[in-house]
Amino acid sequence: MTDLKKKSERTRNRLLTAACRIFAEKGFQEATIAEICEQAQTNIASVNYHFRDKETLYLESWRFAFTHELTRHPPDGGVAGDAAPEQRLAGRIYSLIQRVADRDGYSFAIMHKEMARPTRLLADILEKEIDPQRRQLFGLLRECLGHAADDRHLQYCHDSIMGQCFQLLRLKQIQHVRPQPSPSADLSDIQAYADHVVQFSLAGIEAIRTHTHN
Structure with missing residues (x-):
């Protein structure tokens, strides 16, 4: 060059x-x-x-941010492809939370602004880039929930996990406005937050799996 x-x-x-x-x-x-x-x-x-x-x-710029975030935090979370589905799901949750919490990550914040005031400009690129990640997460949820679970269970579990992860966006915004963290906006230990989301999500999935198989 x-x-x-x-x-x-x-x-x-x-x-x-x-x-x-x-x-x-x-x-x-x-x-x-x-x-x-x-x-x-x-x-x-x-x-x-x-x-x-x-x-x-x-x-x-959105594509640039998204690509760099996936490079820094691979979507599988470093979990082997032949690991148990619960472990692979945990890896994906950890990766997602790390990407949302990354101080040098901007793709999720751009998406958040886009949802608040849509331009429609990102629609095609989001479908192309995000949909494969979404399908993989749904596939893992299907494995974890078992085939007795219906599409509604899958959707609710997906939305619950994503809601917990995207809560970090709100916490980042609060911390940007108010640098001294309050107990409800403390990002000092992302690992502890991620551990909680994984534990809470897997316990909820197991409860639904038990219920749908009875």
Whole structure:
């Protein structure tokens, strides 16, 4: 790679990194290209060159954040593919919580802002990138619950797990506004929170499995 190409790639990555942070903090509507360029230490011409427009930068910054988070926290949580389904489910929960809690992770915060004020811009990319993760989680839940459980049980268990994980987004927002953590917004021990979510979820799944098999 030539020096010119290396410089161009560094500029592109700075833009994506800055865009992730600003879109996560402000959402698409409130974020400005000027602010992104200021943080990236570049100019609007660079945005036009690399992304053409704000909409494309929004899409690519989410993909950039999501890819980096999966690299840092693989979705299987480091659990072997031949492990018991409960262990594999625990690995996925740990990975998800680590990604949500990651101070350098922005994809979930961008999604949260998108749900609050939809642009519809992320719809296709979310379906393409998130749906495979969702299907794998549903498959694990099916293994853990047993085939006596119906689709409603699967959906409720999925929503319960995701709700506990996404609660961290609210806690991160509280901590951003109020740096001194309160007991209800303490992110100092993510491992303890993750252990609780895993234990609580597996116990609930076992209770449902027992009930549906009786």
